[in-house]
Amino acid sequence: MTTTLKQRLQDDLTAAIKGRDELRSATLRLTLSAVTMEEVSGKTARALSDDEVQKVIAREAKKRREAADAFANGGRAAQAERELAEGEILAAYLPQQLTDDELGAIVAEAVKEAVAGGAQGPRAMGAVMKIVNPQVAGRAEGGRVAAEVKRLLGG
Structure with a gap:
């Protein structure tokens, strides 16, 4: 067991x-x-x-x-x-946290996907977060993820 x-x-x-x-x-x-x-x-x-x-x-x-x-x-x-x-x-009991580079790459891919899907402006943030969150669950804090999304969206 x-x-x-x-x-x-x-x-x-x-x-x-x-x-x-x-x-x-x-x-x-x-x-x-x-x-x-x-x-x-x-x-x-x-x-x-x-x-x-x-x-x-x-x-x-x-x-x-x-x-x-x-x-x-x-x-x-x-x-x-x-x-x-x-x-x-x-x-020691948690999954390995993502590095800034790894998080940046995941968010950049999600931004491309969301923008290709037609997301623009404030709605793009929600669309990107919806794509990113399942991929980084437990491996990056929400604040860190949101800051990276804002940075890449130019907000």
Whole structure:
């Protein structure tokens, strides 16, 4: 039987606790809590698919990046470093992020396709995003994608 992403998180948490790795165990504990909260939210409890668990991990990693920025801007370097370290731990459970060049190539192709389909002006942005998002899902943040689309559309 193949192990699920949630099971991998639990196994890694156990190993971190045994290895007395406080940072890793705290990070994985919080992430597993977020997964559990997602599972019991709504009308009925359910097990999450690996894709859904991955979305929870991505959301948690984004929170760490935002918190690190906030701490850094507030002059609290030690907390910012810890948040970044937690984000690095979570990044190991996510797909490899696209480089700027790879993202640029995907967006450029989508712009050609959307413009060839007749999209113009503000509607072109939506048409391009509709083409790009499924291709980059989980491998590039929406803000990064939108910025690249705007840049290539000349907006």
